[in-house]
Amino acid sequence: MKxxxxxxxxxxxxxxxxxxxxxxxVERVRARGVEVDVVSPESFRxxxxxxxxxxxxxxxxxxxxxxxxxxMLASFARVARRAARNADLVHAHWLPTGLVALACGKPFVLQxxxxxxxxxxxxxxxxxxxxxxxxxxxxxSHALAEAARELGAxxxxxxPGGVEVPDAAGEEAEPPEVLFVGRLSQEKGILExxxxxxxMKLVVAGDGPLREHVPGALGFVPHHxxxxxxxxxxxxxxxxxxxxxxxxxxxxxxxxxxxxxxxVGGLLDLVVDGETGLLVPPRDVAALRAALERLLxxxxxxxxxxxxxxxxxxxxxxxxxxxxxxxxxxxxxxxxSA
Numbered sequence: 001m002k003x004x005x006x007x008x009x010x011x012x013x014x015x016x017x018x019x020x021x022x023x024x025x026v027e028r029v030r031a032r033g034v035e036v037d038v039v040s041p042e043s044f045r046x047x048x049x050x051x052x053x054x055x056x057x058x059x060x061x062x063x064x065x066x067x068x069x070x071x072m073l074a075s076f077a078r079v080a081r082r083a084a085r086n087a088d089l090v091h092a093h094w095l096p097t098g099l100v101a102l103a104c105g106k107p108f109v110l111q112x113x114x115x116x117x118x119x120x121x122x123x124x125x126x127x128x129x130x131x132x133x134x135x136x137x138x139x140x141s142h143a144l145a146e147a148a149r150e151l152g153a154x155x156x157x158x159x160p161g162g163v164e165v166p167d168a169a170g171e172e173a174e175p176p177e178v179l180f181v182g183r184l185s186q187e188k189g190i191l192e193x194x195x196x197x198x199x200m201k202l203v204v205a206g207d208g209p210l211r212e213h214v215p216g217a218l219g220f221v222p223h224h225x226x227x228x229x230x231x232x233x234x235x236x237x238x239x240x241x242x243x244x245x246x247x248x249x250x251x252x253x254x255x256x257x258x259x260x261x262x263x264v265g266g267l268l269d270l271v272v273d274g275e276t277g278l279l280v281p282p283r284d285v286a287a288l289r290a291a292l293e294r295l296l297x298x299x300x301x302x303x304x305x306x307x308x309x310x311x312x313x314x315x316x317x318x319x320x321x322x323x324x325x326x327x328x329x330x331x332x333x334x335x336x337s338a
Contacts, residue, residue: 001034001035001088001089001330001331001334002034002035002036002037002086002087002088002089003029003034003035003036003037003087003088003089003090003091003330004036004037004038004039004080004083004084004087004089004090004091004104004106005022005026005036005037005038005039005090005091005093006039006076006080006090006091006092006093006097006100006101007019007022007038007039007040007092007093007094007097008040008041008046008050008054008055008076008093008094008096008097009022009040009041009050009051009054009055009093010022010023010038010040010041010042011023012042012051018051019040020223021161021162021247022093024162024319025162025322025323025326026038028162028319028322028323029323029326029327029330031323032323032327034327034330037083037087039076039079039080039083043079043083044072044075044076044078044079044080045071045072045075046072046075046076047065047068047071047072048062048065048068049065049068049069049072050072054115055094055096056115056118056119073096073099073100076097076100077099077100077103077104080100080101080103080104081103081104081105084104084105084106087104087106088106088107088334089106089107089108089109089330089333089334089337090104090106090107090108090109091108091109091111091330092108092109092110092111092134093111093113094111094112094113094115094116095110095112095116095119095120095127095130095131096119098110098130098131098133098134099126099130101134102130102133107135107333107334107336107337108133108134108135108333109134109135109136109137109138109329109330109333110130110131110134110136110137110138111137111138111139111140112131112137112138112139112140112144112147112148112244113140113144113244113245114144114242114243114244114245114265114266115244116144116147116244117144117147117242117244120147120151124151127151128151128152131148131151131152131153132151132152132153132154134153134154135154135155135333135336135337136154136155136156136157136329136332136333136336137153137154137155137156137157138156138157138158138159138326138329139156139157139158139159140158140159140160140161140244140245140266141158141160141244141245141246141265141266141268141269142158142266142268142269143244143264143265143266143268143269144158144244144245144265144266145157145158157325157329158269159322159325159326159329160245160250160266160269160316160317160322161245161247161250161317161322162317162318162319162322162323163247163250163251163253163254163313163317163318163319164251164254164318164319165254165310165313165314165318166227166254166255169231169255169256169257169306169307169310170228170230170231170232170255170256171231171232172232172233172234172302173232173233173234175201176201176234176235176296177201177202177203177232177233177234177235178197178200178201178202178203178233178234178235178236178237178292178296179202179203179204179205179229179230179232179233179235179236179237179252179257180193180202180203180204180205180206180236180237180238180239181205181206181221181226181229181230181236181248181251181252182205182206182238182240182248183206183207183208184204184206184207184208184209184210184211184213184214184217185208185209185210186210186241187240187241187242188208188239188240188241189238189239189240189241189262189282189283190204190206190208190210190213190214190239191210191213192239192283192284192285192288193237193239193288194213194214194215195285196239196285196286196288196289196292197237197289197292200292200296202216203218203229203232203233204216204217204218205217205218205221205226205229206218206219206220206221207219207220226251227255230251230252230255230257231255233252233255233257234257234295234296234302235257235258235259235260235292235295235296235302236248236249236252236257236258236259236260237259237260237261237288237292238252238259238260238261238262238267239260239261239262239280239282239288240261240262240264240265240267240282241262241264241282241283242264242265242282243262243264243265243266243267244265244266245265245266245269246261246265246266246267246270249261249267249270249271250270250313250317252309253270253271253276253277253306253309253310253312253313253317254309254310254313254314254317254318255310256306256307256309256310257306257309258276258277258278258295258301258302258305258306258309259271259276259277259278259309260277260278260279260280260288260291260292260295261277261278261279261280262279262280262281262282263279263280263281263282264282267279270312270313270317271309272308272312275305275308276305276308276309276312277305277309278291278294278295278305
């Protein structure tokens with residue numbers, strides 16, 4: 001089987017954070033014997049719209065670049081059509097990339113991520129056209145799957161992002177640390193966390209538009225360097241206002257760390273309140289602080305929740321199960337289209 005993956009975000013070099021989760025999935029599918037070609041902004045002219053803050057972020061910062069979108073999509077489609085000429089299937093990551101998949105004239109799988117829900121609300125007729133034409137729509141969480149069904153998807157499969165589970169959980173630092181990993185932007189809830197964690201040892205790994213409001217933030221941390229931070233943490237906070245999946249949450253759980261997370265979106269698939277972590281209402285500073293204080297004060301509770309979190313990720317979100325489901329979706333999409 002030959003599959004062409006279409007993506008607007010993909011690592012350009014070793015250590016590049018852009019689209020790591022797409023590249024990881026591609027390598028694991030290749031290891032199963034699937035021939036995969038990737039069409040990314042390295043292959044077509046993107047006019048400065050891709051990379052950096054991402055397509056949506058770049059257009060917010062520089063709205064004038066929106067006039068270049070048709071040219072970017074045309075360049076993307078030309079390269080994609082050539083790549084897909086002898087392919088059995090196209091796998092398009094993100095809703096707008098589905099437009100390019102349509103131009104390839106091949107059956108395609110569409111993978112939706114969190115930002116796609118917001119885009120669909122702004123351009124619903126176009127979003128419905130793309131989603132309805134996909135043979136299978138893959139979503140990382142049940143919340144995203146529900147949004148896909150509302151857009152008229154013919155078949156939806158929930159396949160989460162894959163997580164590498166370490167062989168053993170590390171030892172906490174002393175004094176206990178609260179860790180945040182992610183983009184320093186409003187929707188990630190970082191400002192509420194800074195307020196809620198006053199007086200606590202808060203470690204923030206990430207960069208973004210709110211960096212100046214987060215004292216002591218480490219800035220961008222390469223993915224390979226996040227492991228030691230997870231291992232040191234007593235608690236990992238994921239206070240997002242919305243979240244399509246929650247990779248930082250899944251990785252923290254894989255490292256055996258209890259998570260305090262907002263009860264939104266894909267985080268509800270990951271965190272079982274009182275079993276693998278604690279859920280709090282989004283934007284509720286008092287509830288967030290109370291949950292952090294509860295875990296920091298109770299080492300036995302942290303260990304119990306962390307062990308359960310690790311087992312949940314190992315059984316449901318580890319790469320073997322995720323890759324099995326992805327390859328099965330490919331096979332069924334090709335068979336169904338035939």
